[in-house]
Amino acid sequence: MTDTLISQNYQKEIASLKSRDKLLLEITSLLTSAKSLDSLLETIVSSLCNVTNSDAGSLYILEGKEKLKFAVALNKSKFIPFKSFTLKISKENIAGYVVLTGAPISFDDVYLIPADSPYKFNSEFDKKFNYKTKSMVTIPMKNRIGKVVGVVQLINKKRDSSILLNSVKDTEQNVISFSEADIEFITLLASQAAIAIERQSLYDGIERLLRGIVESSAKSIESRDKVTGGHSQRIAAYMVVLAKRITKCNEGIFKDKHFSSEEIKELFIAAMLHDIGKIGVREYLLNKQNKLTDNRMEVIRKRIEMQIMHEPSRKEEWEENMKFIEEINIPTYLDDARFKKLMELKEVKIKNYKNEDEPLLMDFEFENLSIRKGNLTEAERKQIEMHVAHSESILSTIPWTEDLSKVPLIAGTHHEKLNGKGYPKGLKGNEIPFGGKMLAVVDIFEALTALDRPYKRAMSIEKALEIIRVEAKNGALDSDIIEFFIHYKCYDVITDEMRKKFTLTAEEILALE
Known part of the structure; x- marks a missing residue:
C-alpha cells in the first residue's frame, strides 16, 4: 500500500514537471514571437498569471539606476484602467527591496507583514478599487549576467483559476499561498523574460535608430x-x-x-x-524656379539699358522687349507666336560697352527661354x-x-x-x-x-x-x-x-x- 502511494505521488510529480516543462516551452515561444516591447511585457504578465493561477500581476522595468517604471498590470477579477507611473527604488517598498537585494520575496498575507520589516505593503490600491490583496510573490527579473532589469509581482494565487475575487470573503476562501515550486518556476520564467526584454529593447532601439536615420535622410534631401x-x-x-x-x-x-x-x-x-x-x-x-536666374536676367537687362543709351529713340521698343523676356522667363507654356518672337530677338544685335556688336541673347539664354513647358532644358531634365x-x-x-x-x-x-x-x-x-x-x-x-x-x-x-x-x-x-x-x-x-x-x-x- 505504501509503495503504491509513493509510486502515485512520484507519478504525479513527474506529470507536474512535464506539464511545467511544456508550459516553459510554450511561454518561451510566446516571448520570442512578441512584436513589440509593450506586447512582450503583457505576454509575460498574462503567462505568469495563467501558469500560477494568480488573480493579478504587474511588471516593473528599471529606468536608469534610481527608478522603476510600472509598465503592465493585469487583474482578472476587476476592470482597472491602467496608468503608468514611476517608483523610486528603495527598500521601503517591496518592488524596490527586491531590486536592491536581487532575491524573491513571498507573503502568505501582505496585511500580516511584521511592523519591523524594512518594507511596507501599500494598501491604497485595495482601498481605491475595493480589492483585497492577500498572497503575493515578487520576483527579480535577471538577465544573462545576473543584472536585475525589472520586477514581476503576482498577487492572490487561487485554488481554481476560474474563480473571480469580487469580495473579501471570496479572497479569504479561495486564495492560497505561493509554493516554493511556484517561486522556483516563476524565477526561471522571469529570467527568460528578462532576456526577452533586453532583446526586444535592443530591437526597438534599432527600430528607433532606423526611423531616425530615415527621417534625418529625408530632411537632408529637402535641405538641398x-x-x-x-x-x-x-x-x-x-x-x-x-x-x-x-x-x-x-x-x-x-x-x-x-x-x-x-x-x-x-x-x-x-x-x-x-x-x-x-x-x-x-x-x-x-531649386531652379524660372528658366533663367535673377542674376542672368539682370545681365540681359543691363544689355538693354546699354542699348537704350545708344538708341534713346527706341526706348519704348527695348523696354517692351525686356518685358517680353521677363514674361517668358516664367515657366508657363510657350506658344508658337511667342516662340516666333523669341526667335526674332535671337537674331537681334546690340552694342556692348566697347561699342561692339553682340547678340541680345546668348545661346544658353535662348536655349533656356525657348523651353516650351516647365523650366528645365532637355539636358537639365535628364540630370534630374x-x-x-x-x-x-x-x-x-x-x-x-x-x-x-x-x-x-x-x-x-x-x-x-x-x-x-x-x-x-x-x-x-x-x-x-x-x-x-x-x-x-x-x-x-x-x-x-x-x-x-x-x-x-x-x-x-x-x-x-x-x-x-x-x-x-x-x-x-x-x-x-x-x-x-x-x-x-x-x-x-x-x-x-x-x-x-x-x-x-x-x-x-x-x-x-
Whole structure:
C-alpha cells in the first residue's frame, strides 16, 4: 500500500514537471514571437498569471539606476484602467527591496507583514478599487549576467483559476499561498523574460535608430531641394494609409491583397527615401524656379539699358522687349507666336560697352527661354531624372534585412510608367513592382496638390484626381490603384495644414489609418 502511494505521488510529480516543462516551452515561444516591447511585457504578465493561477500581476522595468517604471498590470477579477507611473527604488517598498537585494520575496498575507520589516505593503490600491490583496510573490527579473532589469509581482494565487475575487470573503476562501515550486518556476520564467526584454529593447532601439536615420535622410534631401519641403513625408503618409486600407478591404479587385506590418514599413521607408538620389543632382537645378536666374536676367537687362543709351529713340521698343523676356522667363507654356518672337530677338544685335556688336541673347539664354513647358532644358531634365537611378543605387548599398529588401526597387521605380514611357529603365506593366506603382500614383498626386512649389499654383484635390485618372487612361499609371485611392479617400489623410507644414514624426506616420 505504501509503495503504491509513493509510486502515485512520484507519478504525479513527474506529470507536474512535464506539464511545467511544456508550459516553459510554450511561454518561451510566446516571448520570442512578441512584436513589440509593450506586447512582450503583457505576454509575460498574462503567462505568469495563467501558469500560477494568480488573480493579478504587474511588471516593473528599471529606468536608469534610481527608478522603476510600472509598465503592465493585469487583474482578472476587476476592470482597472491602467496608468503608468514611476517608483523610486528603495527598500521601503517591496518592488524596490527586491531590486536592491536581487532575491524573491513571498507573503502568505501582505496585511500580516511584521511592523519591523524594512518594507511596507501599500494598501491604497485595495482601498481605491475595493480589492483585497492577500498572497503575493515578487520576483527579480535577471538577465544573462545576473543584472536585475525589472520586477514581476503576482498577487492572490487561487485554488481554481476560474474563480473571480469580487469580495473579501471570496479572497479569504479561495486564495492560497505561493509554493516554493511556484517561486522556483516563476524565477526561471522571469529570467527568460528578462532576456526577452533586453532583446526586444535592443530591437526597438534599432527600430528607433532606423526611423531616425530615415527621417534625418529625408530632411537632408529637402535641405538641398527647398521647393519640395515635406514632400517625402506626405508621400509616406499616403503610402501607409493606402496600404492599410487595401489590407482592410474585403471587396473589389484588392480583396485578396494584404500587406503585413513589415511590408508597410518597407513601403514607408521607400517613400521617405525615394528622392535620396537628389544628393547627386546640382542644387541649382533642384531649386531652379524660372528658366533663367535673377542674376542672368539682370545681365540681359543691363544689355538693354546699354542699348537704350545708344538708341534713346527706341526706348519704348527695348523696354517692351525686356518685358517680353521677363514674361517668358516664367515657366508657363510657350506658344508658337511667342516662340516666333523669341526667335526674332535671337537674331537681334546690340552694342556692348566697347561699342561692339553682340547678340541680345546668348545661346544658353535662348536655349533656356525657348523651353516650351516647365523650366528645365532637355539636358537639365535628364540630370534630374537621373536622381531615380541614383536613389536605387544608393539604397542598394545598404544591407537591408530580408523584410526590407525591396526598398531600393520600390524607390527606384517611382517614375516608371505602365506603358514603358517612364524612366530610368523604361519598365512596362508588371515589370514594375506593386509598391512602385503605388509610389508613382501618390508621388504625382502630391506634386500636383503641393502648396510649396514656387513655380506653380497648387491644384485642387478634384483637379489633381482628374489628372491622375487621365494618366491612367493614357496607360501611364495603374487605374486600379487610382480608383481605390479615390473611392476610399486615401487623400484625406493630408489636411491643408499638413500641406503648408508637415510635422508628423515617422512613428506617427506609421500609425496613420
